[in-house]
Amino acid sequence: xxxxxxxxxxxxxxxxxxxxxxxxxxxxxxxxxxxxxxxxxxxxxxxxxxxxxxxxxxxxxxxxxxxxxxxxxxxxxxxxxxx
Amino acid sequence: xxxxxxxxxxxxxxxxxxxxxxxxxxxxxxxxxxxxxxxxxxxxxxxxxxxxxxxxxxxxxxxxxxxxxxxxxxxxxxxxxxxxxxxxxxxxxxxxxxxxxxxxxxxxxxxxxxxxxxxxxxxxxxxxxxxxxxxxxxxxxxxxxxxxxxxxxxxxxxx
Numbered sequence: 617x618x619x620x621x622x623x624x625x626x627x628x629x630x631x632x633x634x635x636x637x638x639x640x641x642x643x644x645x646x647x648x649x650x651x652x653x654x655x656x657x658x659x660x661x662x663x664x665x666x667x668x669x670x671x672x673x674x675x676x677x678x679x680x681x682x683x684x685x686x687x688x689x690x691x692x693x694x695x696x697x698x699x
Numbered sequence: 700x701x702x703x704x705x706x707x708x709x710x711x712x713x714x715x716x717x718x719x720x721x722x723x724x725x726x727x728x729x730x731x732x733x734x735x736x737x738x739x740x741x742x743x744x745x746x747x748x749x750x751x752x753x754x755x756x757x758x759x760x761x762x763x764x765x766x767x768x769x770x771x772x773x774x775x776x777x778x779x780x781x782x783x784x785x786x787x788x789x790x791x792x793x794x795x796x797x798x799x800x801x802x803x804x805x806x807x808x809x810x811x812x813x814x815x816x817x818x819x820x821x822x823x824x825x826x827x828x829x830x831x832x833x834x835x836x837x838x839x840x841x842x843x844x845x846x847x848x849x850x851x852x853x854x855x856x857x858x
Contacts, residue, residue: 628791630757630818638817644751645825651744652832655737656729656839664740 646675718841722777725833728840741836748829749776756822758787759802759813769823775830775837 624632633641650671658664714732721728726742729735752760752773763770763784773780792800802813 627753628758630759630815630822631755633755633816633818633821638821641755641821641825645748645821645828648744648748648751648825649828649832651747652741652836655740655744656836661736661740 642676642679643672646672646679649675714841714843717843718837721837721840722833724779725776725836728837729843732840732843741833745776745829745833745836746779748825748832749773749779752822752825752829753783754822755825756819758783758791760819760822761787761826762802764788765801766823769827772827772830773823775832775834776826777833780826780830 647668650668654664654667654671655661658667717728717731719728720731721741724742725745726738726740728738729741730738760766761770761773761780761783763781770780770784773784787802788800791802793803794800
């Protein structure tokens with residue numbers, strides 16, 4: 617891990633995402649989508665920060681719920697069916 | 700119907716200049732329409748996603764030749780995406796024994812290294828989503844009613 621970080625050059629090299637950390641990139645992705653979508657969706661930008669926070673949270677919660685759902689199907693239900 | 704409706708007027712017609720400006724630089728179309736704050740928010744959001752993708756996946760996540768279909772999405776960001784790809788193609792690729800240009804694997808001679816695995820997937824995804832969102836913004840800029848006419852109470856609109 618340390619060696620890969622030493623060799624890492626920002627922009628030129630891919631970020632050394634290790635283990636289970638890559639999914640944390642969902643947070644800036646959800647935030648970016650909400651920032652742009654709400655900028656064109658809302659007529660009144662006074663509600664903008666609250667709406668962006670709400671949409672970011674919704675995306676993250678739904679993605680986590682989908683992950684849990686798929687884990688239940690793939691990890692538990694499918695092995696039972698295979699029997 | 701919602702309590703507010705969009706008031707139709709001759710100012711709400713097709714505006715290709717706003718669309719072109721929105722494609723040239725994310726947010727510029729809305730700025731041109733007099734909505735500077737909205738334009739800045741769009742620009743920050745789209746460029747945050749695009750350069751976030753380059754940061755995560757490296758410059759190899761923008762590749763018109765080797766990742767053609769990802770680049771179709773990324774191209775929506777506009778000339779910035781083509782410029783990043785041009786720099787990638789001309790400055791960081793090496794030619795293999797068969798004469799094909801490619802980004803080299805990590806090594807002492809590599810100026811940029813090949814993006815693989817989750818970093819490449821996430822980086823490419825960030826860029827493609829940035830491009831598709833910017834296309835939405837281009838369409839919105841081309842057909843957007845002027846700010847002062849967008850949210851008019853229905854009674855006033857019908858008067």
